[in-house]
Amino acid sequence: MFVTASHPSHRDPLRVAIVGTGAIARVSHLPALTALAAGRPLEIVAAVDVDADSVEAFCAEGGIAHPYTDLDRMLAEQRPGLVTLATPPRFHRDQTVAALRAGAWVWCEKPPCPSLADFDAIEAAEGPEGEGPFAAIVFQQRFGSGPQHVRDLLARQALGRPLVAHCQTTWYRDEAYYSAPWRGRWSSEGGGPAMGHGIHQMDLLLDLLGPWSEIRAMAGRLVHDVETEDVSTALVRFESGAMATVVNSVLSPDEVSRIRIDCERATVELTHLYGHRNADWRITPAPGVPSDQAEAWQDFGTDVPSSHQAQLTGLLEDMRAGRRPRSSGADGRKSLELVTALYKAAFTGATVRAGDIGPGDPYYRALHGGATGWAPQPLEHGAEVTA
Structure with missing residues (x-):
């Protein structure tokens, strides 16, 4: 394998750049990369932010040599293998x-x-299969020892067929959260709790249960004066025949993230908030399941919490092998497709089926689909919105 930005040498450090130096970069990206650099040939060579003071402080704190305010210049000068x-x-x-x-x-x-x-458009810019480069989405909830164990049990049908599921992201965001002018807007936040909050649990549900076939939904603005929704509910049917309820909310003082899957031989339940470990999973056998089987199901192995580091570990292995990583391509697109279908179902009142939304559909280019009462309103003459 030749050495390029896409194919780093096994001897040379992988050159990494971080773009955006806000809270998520400081709390998750930088610590994960720093931890992995301790045992791998990896070097964080640059960071980029339009705020010069922010990127310079970020680089100083993280021991990063090159701060930039221009992405194209950084790419040309530093030639990172991973951004x-x-x-x-x-x-x-x-x-x-x-x-x-x-x-x-x-x-x-x-x-x-x-x-x-x-x-x-992103997929179209990727490299060829078996080579790359590829773009993966941060869906860390599906990584770690807990999801891996449950995914294996479901894949080999140890728990029987999945029948009924519940996916819940019920969080709380007050007026102070929405005081930032970019929040609650389609163009800047990307969507309401279905897109910005619940997509993690929905992605994990899809990762465990496989492809969905149809969705019906409702959405509302019950509290906040925003463009997007602040709560949604949905009914989802999977190709396997399993049926699920999905609730995404930022109106819930008792915050919880939960997935429950009732199978023929057991119920699997995950209860947490922003991340999980083995202790957050519970498997309850159905009456009549032999005790030795039920006990074996409880062995989740070494505890590897869901985290940015857990996902990044696999991504680096995929890079070295030149193979497409998980949560990229069709595997990364499926969660965005389900969220898009949820909005279309909620705003039109129609049942939306997997694969329905393609070029020519208004929801293909905007999650609000131009729906009356949901699409952004034109600004009055002379008005401004600052980001």
Whole structure:
């Protein structure tokens, strides 16, 4: 294998750049990369932010040599093999495409991008299968020992067929949260709780249960004066025949993230908030299940919590092998497609089926679909919205 930005040498350190130096970069991206650099040939060579003071402070704190305020200049001068994006969703398409065209793989924070059209443009900029570069989405909830164990039990049908599921992201965001002018707007936040909050649990549900076939939904603005919704509910049927309820809310003082799957031989339940470990999973056998089988199901192995580091570990292995990573391509698109279908079902009152939303559909290019009462209203003459 030759050495390029897409194919780093096994001897040379992988050159990594972080784009966006806000909270998620400081709390998650930088610590994960720093931890992995301790045992791997990996070097964080640069960071980028339009705020010069922020990026310079970030680099000083993280021991990063090169701060930039221009992404294209950084890509040309530093030629990173991996770019991690911790920027708002409205920038993801252009920044990802720029990095891919420069030969870098990309690891992009959720929400992936504001529309399926944007996602498909990103896929079109990727390299060939078996080589790359590829762009993966940060969906860390599906990584770690807990999801891996449950995914294996379901795949080999140890628990019987999945029948009924519940996916819940009920969080609380007050008026102070929405005081930032970019929040609650389709163009800048990308969507309401279905897109910006619940997509993690919905992605995990899809990862465990497989492809969905149809969805019906409702959405509302019950408290907050925003463009997007602040609560949604949905009914989802999977190709397997299993049926699920999905609730996404920012109106819930008792915050919880939960997935429950009732199978023929057991119920699997995960209860947590922003991340989980083995102790957060519970498997309850059905009456009549032999005790030795039920006990074996409880063995989750060494505890590997869900985290950015857990996902990044696998991504780095995929990079070295030149193979497409999980949560990229069709595997990354499926969660955005389900969220898009939820909005279409909620705003039109129609049942939406998997694969229905393509070029020519208004929801393909905007999650609000131009729906009356939901699409952004034109600004009055002379009015401004600051980001």
